[in-house]
Amino acid sequence: MPEYPDELIRDLLRDGLSSEELEGLQRQDKDEDRFEQVLRLEQERLEWPERILLCLQAHLYVVEKDDGSKVVRCDCGQEFGDYQRNWKESALVFERAGADADAIYRGPRVADPDWSILREFYCPGCATQLDVEVVPRGYPFIFNVELDLGAVELRRQ
Numbered sequence: 001m002p003e004y005p006d007e008l009i010r011d012l013l014r015d016g017l018s019s020e021e022l023e024g025l026q027r028q029d030k031d032e033d034r035f036e037q038v039l040r041l042e043q044e045r046l047e048w049p050e051r052i053l054l055c056l057q058a059h060l061y062v063v064e065k066d067d068g069s070k071v072v073r074c075d076c077g078q079e080f081g082d083y084q085r086n087w088k089e090s091a092l093v094f095e096r097a098g099a100d101a102d103a104i105y106r107g108p109r110v111a112d113p114d115w116s117i118l119r120e121f122y123c124p125g126c127a128t129q130l131d132v133e134v135v136p137r138g139y140p141f142i143f144n145v146e147l148d149l150g151a152v153e154l155r156r157q
């Protein structure tokens, strides 16, 4: 069972690994305690008094507040509300023409520009781009992941 030093995992979280190092990590078995190790390192880095329950995606975390509520929070501190709501509803949204999507998707995967739009989601607190989606016009915001934090709690016991 491989065990990686904190320094290596910190570099991984900050995109500080070379492509060779990253490939080497990807080919090996995951540590059984990687989940807990990442939470611990992010908790140390962000220095939030509230407990981080999980890392949702780059820049976004689910945090348990003192009143027991569980919210999505950006690493800048901006909160997006209850984790069971789609955080995109509280983000800044920039919609672009579907034709711009061919900068992201090419060839047979490109969406028909007449039918699609490109949506960019930004944090209102730090202006970091948090997500991009290409969808048909009028399509609701995609809810990337619906969480079952009960399962997370079980795993941590």
Ligand SMILES: [Zn+2]
Residues within 6 Å of the ligand: 074, 075, 076, 077, 078, 123, 124, 125, 126, 127, 128
């Ligand atoms: Zn932010």
